[in-house]
Amino acid sequence: MTVQQFRDILLTVHQNVYHAESSKQSEYVVWKEVGMKCFHADNQVIQKGVYIKIDFFTKTEFSEIPDNIINILSCNDEIAVCDVNLDYEPDTEYFHTSILCEVI
Numbered sequence: 001m002t003v004q005q006f007r008d009i010l011l012t013v014h015q016n017v018y019h020a021e022s023s024k025q026s027e028y029v030v031w032k033e034v035g036m037k038c039f040h041a042d043n044q045v046i047q048k049g050v051y052i053k054i055d056f057f058t059k060t061e062f063s064e065i066p067d068n069i070i071n072i073l074s075c076n077d078e079i080a081v082c083d084v085n086l087d088y089e090p091d092t093e094y095f096h097t098s099i100l101c102e103v104i
Helices: 003-011 065-074
Strands: 017-019 028-041 044-058 079-089 094-103
Touching: 003 017, 003 028, 003 044, 003 065, 044 065, 065 079, 065 094
Parallel strands: 017 028
Antiparallel strands: 028 044, 044 094, 079 094
């Protein structure tokens, strides 16, 4: 899966999806590559996995969007959801969900 295909999956859940940084909409998704994992056999790379961090920001308490993102990612055989963190940022009043996943 390419990172563009990954982005397209996120766009099916939310229209405000940005790579690396956002334009600070009232509710938005930002995603970026944060690492790579290589699988080797016979001294050759046989498969690569990219770690991608997704951050969802909203001022709506109990938004369904994070669950929708996790569900659509979990339905794809090339994506593994690794970690989910929820936070409230009092200085900006945003609810922040961070999702780490691996894409192969």
